[in-house]
Amino acid sequence: MNIVVVGGGLAGANAVEELRAQGYEDDLTLVGAEAHLPYERPPLSKGLLLGSAEPDSVFAHDAEWYAEHQVELVLDSRVESLDLDRGRVALADRELPYDRLLLATGATPRRLPLADAAGVPVVYLRTLEDSIALKERLTGRIVVVGAGWIGLEVAAAAREAGAEVTVVEQAAQPLEAVLGPEVGAMFAELHREHGVDLRLGTSVDTETLAAADLVVVGIGAIPDDDLARAAGLDCDDGVLVDAWLRASDPHVFAAGDVARHDHPLLGSIRVEHWDAAIHQGRAAARVMLGGDTAYDRMPYFFTDQYDLGMEYVGHTGAAGYDEVVISGDRAERKITAFWLRAGTVVAGMHLNDWDAIDTIRSAVSGGSNAPSA
Secondary structure (H helix, E strand, C coil), X not given: CEEEEECCCHHHHHHHXXXXXXXXXXXXXXXXXXXXXXXXXXXXXXXXXXXXXXXXXXXXXXXXXXXHCCCEEECCCCCCEEECCCCEEECXXXXXXXXXXXXXXXXXXXXXXXXXXXXXXXXXXCCHHHHHHHHCCCCCEEEEECCCHHHHHHHHHHHHCCCEEEEEXXXXXXXXXXXXXXXXXXXXXXXXXXXXXXXXXXXXXHHHHHCCCEEEECCCEEECCHHHHHHCCCECCCEEECCCCECCCCCEEECHHHEEEEXXXXXXXXXXXXHHHHHHHHHHHHHHCCCCCCCCCCCEEEEEECCEEEEEXXXXXCCCCCEEEEEXXXXXXXXXXXXXXXXXXXXXXXXXXXCCHHHHXXXXXXXXXXXXX
16 A cells, blocks of 8 residues: 655654554655655744744654655655546656545645735744744844734744834734633733733734834635645635545545544534644544544644743634633733633633643533533
8 A cells, every 4th residue: 555645744744653653564655845854833933933942853753763664755845736536646757656645735824915015024934944034033123913823922032032023913802713802811911011012903004014124924824725626625724524534535634734624523623733733643644544533632732922831722613602711810820711602611721820731621521511710
């Protein structure tokens, strides 16, 4: 059997690792568009920008690991097309046959034409090169467009480097779409306390951009599903996969940022986080080898900003939540929070309470009733 993995990120790296761990001994090829070995992306807006991590630390495995495990790496190479009928992956110079194919092509940053046309340097943080270059430019006046995870982590790193930082966000609070206004307001307070000019409920304008020495745009990402669409796979904001991560062609699977997954408990979701890339890659590998366990892991993500650390488990989804129950010391920012719908916990989070994550994960996974405030 031939297995081909398209995508040089964390989902692809974990898929090939799991395939070998499960005893798969046949041909295994990983195709990556970047020249680097597969690497993880969270450090790009965290440790690398802060200077607490080195570029070499981001790689999932070293080159020797792939050689020892007989994984053929085809790097700095884009797939031009997929032939689902013949089971072929077309590169510029050759075709790769497959019996099973995993698409782990990730996502690309959403562009902001107004920033691109402003006449000042603009950064979209996605690749290792982006992060290394940005770290050297965290000086002067920096405008960050978007108060999501990337925007806030960049703002924190820039302030710690001594830059003057303005963050512009259309929503009324940072992270409002994910955490809601109650918890989002805590992140607003955090950044203002650290000297960030946080402009909420407003759109960026040319005057603000023109006054910057550097603009960082973090307004979300678009799944890189063009290859799948062109091949005729079912797509809708990502490659549509079932509970077992299988695409509309039974020989094709998808994992990570590009996968819109039919989660057994949460319905159709696409999760752009490190944890999902790792565990979906592994789960898809097992199913490709004949496993029949659906992927039902709850979404998990984390952030580090200044002296604040956070972990979050769950997903409020399109149905949203009825209330959020917050306990702990808000002044010290050591709290836990649970999001409830119809009295049931659908998501939970802690700030700086590192002993709480197991309880949170258990409450969310078990669909617990409302905790006490």
